[in-house]
Amino acid sequence: MKILTTVKRVTDPDMKVKIKPDxxxxxxxxxxxxxxxFDEYGVEEAIVLKQNHGGEVVVVSVGPSASTKExxxxxxxxxxxxxxxxxxxxxxxxxxxxxxxEVVKKEQPDIIxxxxxxxxxxxxxxxxxxxxxxxxxxxxxxxxxxxADGWATVGREVDGGTSTKRIKLPGIVTADxxxxxxxxxxxxxxxxxxxxxxxxxxxxxxxxxxTSKVRVIKYEAPEERQAGRIVETVxxxxxxxxxxxxxx
Amino acid sequence: MADSSAAPQGCSFxxxxxxxxxxxxxEKFSEEQQMFGASAREFMEREVHPHIEALxxxxxxxxxxxxxxxxxxxxxxxDVPEQYGGLGVDKTTSMIVTENLSTYAxxxxxxxxxxxxGSQPLLFFGTPEQKEKWLPKLATGELIxxxxxxxxxxxxDALAAKTTAVLDDDGEHYILNGSKMWITNAGxxxxxxxxxxxxGTKFSAFMVEASREGVSTGxxxxxxxxxxxxxxxxxxxxxxxxxxxxxxxxxxxxxxxxNILNIGRFKLGVxxxxxxxxxxxxxxxxxxxxxxxxxxxxxxxxxxxxxxEMATQLYALESMCYRVAGYMxxxxxxxxxxxxxxxxxxxxxxxxxAVEDSIMKVFGxxxxxxxxxxxxxxxxxYGFSAEYEVERIYRDxxxxxxxxxxxxxxxxxxxxxxxxxxxxxxLNLFELIQKVEAALGEGVAVTPPGQDExxxxxxxxxxxxxxxxxxxxxxxxxKHMADLREQQEILLMMADLMINVxxxxxxxxxxxxxxxxxxxxxxxxxxAASRLAVAGAYNKVRTLAEDLLAHLANGDKLTKHxxxxxxxxxxxxxxxxxxxxxxxxxxxxxxxxxx
Numbered sequence: 001m002k003i004l005t006t007v008k009r010v011t012d013p014d015m016k017v018k019i020k021p022d023x024x025x026x027x028x029x030x031x032x033x034x035x036x037x038f039d040e041y042g043v044e045e046a047i048v049l050k051q052n053h054g055g056e057v058v059v060v061s062v063g064p065s066a067s068t069k070e071x072x073x074x075x076x077x078x079x080x081x082x083x084x085x086x087x088x089x090x091x092x093x094x095x096x097x098x099x100x101x102e103v104v105k106k107e108q109p110d111i112i113x114x115x116x117x118x119x120x121x122x123x124x125x126x127x128x129x130x131x132x133x134x135x136x137x138x139x140x141x142x143x144x145x146x147x148a149d150g151w152a153t154v155g156r157e158v159d160g161g162t163s164t165k166r167i168k169l170p171g172i173v174t175a176d177x178x179x180x181x182x183x184x185x186x187x188x189x190x191x192x193x194x195x196x197x198x199x200x201x202x203x204x205x206x207x208x209x210x211t212s213k214v215r216v217i218k219y220e221a222p223e224e225r226q227a228g229r230i231v232e233t234v235x236x237x238x239x240x241x242x243x244x245x246x247x248x
Numbered sequence: 249m250a251d252s253s254a255a256p257q258g259c260s261f262x263x264x265x266x267x268x269x270x271x272x273x274x275e276k277f278s279e280e281q282q283m284f285g286a287s288a289r290e291f292m293e294r295e296v297h298p299h300i301e302a303l304x305x306x307x308x309x310x311x312x313x314x315x316x317x318x319x320x321x322x323x324x325x326x327d328v329p330e331q332y333g334g335l336g337v338d339k340t341t342s343m344i345v346t347e348n349l350s351t352y353a354x355x356x357x358x359x360x361x362x363x364x365x366g367s368q369p370l371l372f373f374g375t376p377e378q379k380e381k382w383l384p385k386l387a388t389g390e391l392i393x394x395x396x397x398x399x400x401x402x403x404x405d406a407l408a409a410k411t412t413a414v415l416d417d418d419g420e421h422y423i424l425n426g427s428k429m430w431i432t433n434a435g436x437x438x439x440x441x442x443x444x445x446x447x448g449t450k451f452s453a454f455m456v457e458a459s460r461e462g463v464s465t466g467x468x469x470x471x472x473x474x475x476x477x478x479x480x481x482x483x484x485x486x487x488x489x490x491x492x493x494x495x496x497x498x499x500x501x502x503x504x505x506x507n508i509l510n511i512g513r514f515k516l517g518v519x520x521x522x523x524x525x526x527x528x529x530x531x532x533x534x535x536x537x538x539x540x541x542x543x544x545x546x547x548x549x550x551x552x553x554x555x556x557e558m559a560t561q562l563y564a565l566e567s568m569c570y571r572v573a574g575y576m577x578x579x580x581x582x583x584x585x586x587x588x589x590x591x592x593x594x595x596x597x598x599x600x601x602a603v604e605d606s607i608m609k610v611f612g613x614x615x616x617x618x619x620x621x622x623x624x625x626x627x628x629x630y631g632f633s634a635e636y637e638v639e640r641i642y643r644d645x646x647x648x649x650x651x652x653x654x655x656x657x658x659x660x661x662x663x664x665x666x667x668x669x670x671x672x673x674x675l676n677l678f679e680l681i682q683k684v685e686a687a688l689g690e691g692v693a694v695t696p697p698g699q700d701e702x703x704x705x706x707x708x709x710x711x712x713x714x715x716x717x718x719x720x721x722x723x724x725x726x727k728h729m730a731d732l733r734e735q736q737e738i739l740l741m742m743a744d745l746m747i748n749v750x751x752x753x754x755x756x757x758x759x760x761x762x763x764x765x766x767x768x769x770x771x772x773x774x775x776a777a778s779r780l781a782v783a784g785a786y787n788k789v790r791t792l793a794e795d796l797l798a799h800l801a802n803g804d805k806l807t808k809h810x811x812x813x814x815x816x817x818x819x820x821x822x823x824x825x826x827x828x829x830x831x832x833x834x835x836x837x838x839x840x841x842x843x
Contacts, residue, residue, distance in 0.1 A: 016839050029770040030838055034286075069279050076283060184290040187322030187335055187345075190283045 001055035001147070004109035005046035006100065007074050008036040009067040010120040023218040035070040038115025040182035041175035045145060046113045047078040048180065053147060056080045058107055062099050064088050068198060075193035076185035082198035083107075085206065092214040095203075097129035102206035104134060109170060111152060116141055116174040127174040137167035143178040254582055255575035258600040259666050261753045262717065262746065263680045266710040267703070272340070272574020273758040274566060274843070275765050281341050288348035291321055296355050303354050303476035304640065306468065308436050311358055311476065312392065319389035323349070324363055328371060329585070332383040339580065340573040343518045350522030353644040354476015360519070361432035361477075362386070364512055366393025369441045369453060369504050372591050373496040378455065382439060394437035396428035396456075396482050397505055403429075404657050407451055407502055411444035411484060421488045422446070424454065424462075428482040430651075434465045435478030442484065443501050450499035454489055462487035473643030507595045510602055512652045514576075517569045517608025520616035520648055521562065525841040527616070527641055528558045531623035532835055538628075545626070546836055549829070554622040556780070556828030559835045561615045563774075563843050564751050564781040567758035568611065572604045603665050606658040607750050610743070613648035613655060620645045656736075659743035664733060666746065667725070681722045684715045684816065693815045699779075699822060703760055706779055709786040710752040712817045717745040719816060720793045723800050723809065741796050748785040748792075755781045773834040773842060776827045783822040790817050 011017065011031050018027040035043075046057045059074040061067040062085045071082035085099050104112065117124035131138035143162065144155035147169070156163050157176050167173075185193070203210045231237045241247045256269060277285075295317050296303075302310050318324055327342055328334020337345075350356040367386045370378060370393075385391040402408040411426025424444060431440070440456045440463075456463060466481035496504055532555055535546030545551050579597040583590060623638045624631035631638050649655045669675040694712065697704040724738055732738065759778035763771055790813070797809040834842045 016837065018837065030834070030842060069282070072279060073283060073286075076287075184294070185283060185287050186320065187284060187287065187326060187337075189322075190280060190287065191335060193283075194280060 001049065001053045001111070002107065002109040003046040003049050003055060003057045004104060004107055004112045005039075005042045005057060005059050005074070005079065006112075006114045006126075007039040007043065007059055007061045007067075007070045008115070008118045008120075009033050009061065009063050009070045010036045010118055013037065013119045019219045019221050023220060025216075025219060033066070033069075035073055036115050036118045036120070038117060038119065038175055038177075039070075039074075040115075041177065041179045042113045042115045043074045043077055043079060044180045044182040045142075045173075045175055047183070049111070049113070049145075049147060050078075050080075055110075058083065058109065060085070060100065060103055062087065062091065062096050062203075065200075068200075071198055072190075072193050073185060075196045075198070076189040077183055078189065079196075081196060084198065084200045085203060086200050087203050087210055089203075089210045090212055090216075091210060092212045093123045093125035094129055094213055095208070095210040096126045097133055099203055099206060099208050099210065100126070100130050101133040102208055104130070104170075106206075111147065111169050112136075112172045113145075114172065114174050116176050127172055131172045134170075134172075137171040138174070139165045139167050139171065140174040141176045142173050143176050145173055145179065253578070255578040255600075257675065258575075259603050259669060259675050261604075261750050262666065262714060263676060266707050266714075266753050266756055267760050269757070270761060270764075271567075271571045271754065271757045272577075273570050273761050275758075275762055276574075277340075277344065281344055284337070284341050285344040285348045287321065288323070288345045289351075291318065291323065292349060292351050292355075296352055300352055300354070300476070303352075306475065306478070308478055311355070311478070312389075312436050314355065315358065315362060315392060316389035318359065319387065323359070324389055325387035327363060327368070328383060328387050332371075332379055333387055334383075339576040340570065343515070343569065343573045346515050347518040347522035347525075350519040351526040352476070353474055353523060353641070356519055356523075357474055357477045358433055360512075360515060361395060362389075362393050362437075364515055365395035365508050366433065366437070366439075366441065368508050368511060369395070369495055370455065372507070372595070373453070373504050374455075377492070378495070382455070386439070391438040392433055392436055393439045393441070394431050394433040394482075395508070396431050396440050396442045398429045398431075399427065400429050400481075404654060406443070406505055409443055409445060409451065411442065412448065413444045413446045413452065413454060413489075415446075416488065420491055422454065422491065422494070424456065424484045424487040424489055426484050428484075430469070430479055431465070431482045432477055432479055434480035434482055435468065440482060441495065441504075442482070443505060446498045451501040451505075452498045453495040453501045453504045455493045455495055456484070456487060456489055460487050460489065472646060473640070474647060503595075507599065509653060510595075510598055510605055513605040513609040513658070514569070514572055514601075516648065516652045517565070517572075517605070517612040520612040520645075521565050521569055523641070523645070524558070524562050524565070524612075524616045524619045527619050527623050527638070528555070528562065528835070529840050530637060530641075531555070531558070531619075531626045532839060534630075535626050536836065536839070551626055552832035552836070553825075553828050554626060555835050556830070556832035558619045558622060559831050559841060559843070560777040560780045560784075560828070561618065562841060563777040564755045564785075565608070565612050565615050566843065567754040568604070568750060569608055571754050571758070572601050572608065575601055575604075603662050603746075604750065606653070606661045606665075607747050609652055610655045610658045610662075611747050611751065613645075616645055616648060656740065659747075660736060660739045662746050663721070663739050663742040666721075667732065677718055677721070680715070680718050684719050687715075688812050688815060691815075694818060696818060696820050703756060703763075703775070703778070705820075706752075706756045706759070706782045709782055709820060710749070710756050713745075713749050713752055713786050713789040716789055716793050716813065716817045717742075717749050719812065720745065720796050720800075723797065727800050738796065738799070741792055745789055745792050745796075748789045752782045752785045773831055776830040777843070779822055780824060780827040780831065783820065783824070786817070786820060790819075793817070 012034050050057050057079040058081050059079040060083045114127045139154035141157045142154045143157050146153040154165050325334035329336040413422040413424050438458050442454050442456045446452045462485040464483045469479045536544050538545050583593050620642050630636050670677040696708050699705045762774045
């Protein structure tokens, strides 16, 4: 079975994000980058699928040249081969989906496992859009995945509960937090990763115009939370809610 | 380390012009080296930190389980050559991993005792048969190792050990008797490297399995800190050990003991760096959470000054550590690892930087002590409560100034080795001394460049500190000659001069690399930390030199020396308040060590 999985290079979510004074983006001085954490679940699941069914895991990233580090990390975890579609352009989910669609057409994987969203932009669109462009079935927010006889049975986390979906492969599954516990690279794994193939191409090579259809107008930090206040009586509470907060 | 030529000589920082070479630094870590560091960090966060409570209560089964898990990750086989199933990584990588594993001392000490002092004697001095027999099992954690050198009556004076080994009547076995003190991992170790006297005087090493009859351990020591690690006495009562277990040659045990300690020292230097960085983060996080007078205490200048100082000294330490890592790899790369005398050459390559290793050990352990002390202070009363992690770290940290050679022993090794190398003609200290004397003879006083002119000011301070150091060292040599090695107070002060010079030289050189790599934007805090560390060290050097001269001379002679001191090292003060604020701001903004 050929499994395709994706990784995005994102700013470390544990770091404090500072927005540029003019609101055009975030301050990147001294910012650290790492693999999108949802992608770690995707990569782990891809490796588990390979362990159970044999085959090959191909890991793809779309982004700046430094993304090779995240690809190497996936290779160190156990993926077999990497592809970087290199671009410094600001990408929207649609551009990423169209680039990935071309890679999928070339690679013809049996299944595509992705993170449900990236922790930097939190858009949660690329997987769904990729399915649409390819005309493939999709199962998002997976917490479990079984593959047999050309079908995938996917347990999904939905509002207020779970749902189970069967999709015919090739198809797209996006990973949620409870899908597995991602491994981290062992030292021998890291050394092996160095020798695994990593191919680089550009959106142009794939015939994709990545000009963004989404325009970011401004970044703003959420308003700081104000300190709370303790009121003495219920009457006072009602009075404050009505006249100060104008909530009732 | 792209360049394959040999590294500069050890100790040459004292005489070479600052910034004249491109030193290795964290900004040059390869992608692979960074990944090694990230994996080690991940391992600590997932497998060790959640169990600290149990480990602190001496759940040694858990410790052994974690050590075996670290074997699955490949951590135990990192330094083992590939031919014995290891990874044989370079020294830099090994140091990066050590740094990242040092965020909980109870674990890192157990880990280090196994992989470092426990396994390395065998690794470097074992016969192929001995290695074949034990190394693969040490690499998987099936066997846990320990190192038994110290005895109740012999600590720093290790060669005075009393444990005996006597050849049995059959001529095939040695009978070992004696006791060994402070043996890390003793509670669960399977294999001990034991040092003892053969025929009463021939210091030698043996591999002793814990399962042999007559091997036992004492009760757990009740230690101030490092409670997560097992420390016991090892008792050898008529232990019969086959001749094949002799490690190296009879009477050559000192070679094993001292070389292993050299390696231990540079690992300790990066270990305390890792511990220090984490401790600083804990302190900064707390300072941002804790509110007094209506604002986070991390906003107050009194707290920020501490944070700025922590980050600055850690930056200096980091610059000192990875510089040596780079040198070692540079030299080890030139060796042929199939040569018969490879181990000797390798030990020589490591020994070459014995002075730098001692400096890292001494300075590193004292920086960490400062960092944890201030971290407790930032916590206020809560820092005194065992509910907070800094309380444990405070106790755990104290030992770093004691083990791997006390800081006093290591300090005395610094000028001792430098003088020895100078006398042997390996280090040309006298050329610089003559230059300094000549310059003083011409009577032209030097003035520092402006403080706004990039690193020129910092380089100037470094150069003058070197000159002052060799000037004072020369006075000490002239006055005491061969007797100098008995003048311990003088040696300690000379050591501090040299430590500060190495700090200045490494910090400026690194900052120069940082600017070359990153360009001028986003490096202001590097420059601020560099300036702060260098100016601080410079003023320490001036004070130390004055004190030392006041001991070495008096009357007119002293006046002349002090005048020379002013000429060589003019007064130079920087705005430490602003610099510390600048560094602290970046630490607080990023919530972590910012370099």
